[in-house]
Amino acid sequence: MAGEADLVRRCLDDEPGAWDELVLLYSRYVYAIVSQAYRLSGPDAEDAFQDVFLRVYDRLDTLRDPAAIRPWIAQLTRRVCLDRVSRREEPVEPGAERVDATIEELDEAFAVREALGRLPEDCREVLDRFFCRDESYRTIGDALGIPSGTIASRISRCLVKLREEFEA
């Protein structure tokens, strides 16, 4: 994506704040792969997380297509996690198929989250409250000052917009 490619360029130019932005943007993604795909936890997960971003910092200039930074980071994370797993006394690698499926699900979840971020504020708010915070129609209606009887149709409309953003 254009925004991600631009962020890579700014990191390579050592623009102030760019690296922080990159870590912020991908930290949840990396942590999700580490913890969900490879089931690392505690200090193991924290060390893997640090290793990934050290490698990103060291090797970002080798990334050929800046728009492909997400799969590149996913690949780095996989290697770091496999290294950690193989160093254990009884290394048990998770099946490649399961890891692939988990990363695919994570990619989709993060893509939805990004599409959500591009929606107008009113849609973002109502979808976040219903799907992420599990709030009832009445609670949402009370918080946003709209009749609870209109929330279901508003969510439906906003989901149509979300799909359009997601597929764009």
Next chain:
Amino acid sequence: MSSQGNTSLRRGVGSAAAETASKAAQIVAAVARETGGAWPGARGAAAQAIGLAERLATLSNVDAQVFTAALEALASGAPDLQERLEAAAEVPVEIAEKAADVAEAALHVAERCDGLLRADAAGAAALAAGAALASAQLVRANLALKPDDDRVRRAFRAADDARYCASQALDAGP
């Protein structure tokens, strides 16, 4: 909260109400999906109903856990009896509110769906309204709560909302 020892989980009315409302939400989702292209918001309505069905299925299990824990505390006179009873009241409040949402979603779908499927959507609203009322009664019956407790008020407000939606849904369309 989990049950202690080897006691199996006791599934009472709260758990059954959550399962009923979850089933109702699944029916709402199916009606919305089958209505399909004739209504642009159908997929969105189905997605909401699926979200509600999943949440209610989880609440059914949570309710069984807190209900079992409360029964154990009552039987043994456990020092944390009050806390366990309070916890056992919280879950049916959420079940009542989620069931009311299912009734609302069912009304939304009943007003827009294929006429052949309307009875299913309206019936789902009625099921959800029954589940909301059953849950509200559980909240009121909880020994730890006073009748003017905000949770009792919330649960019955949800039951009233659900009943209104069900009556509207049953009247929707020809």
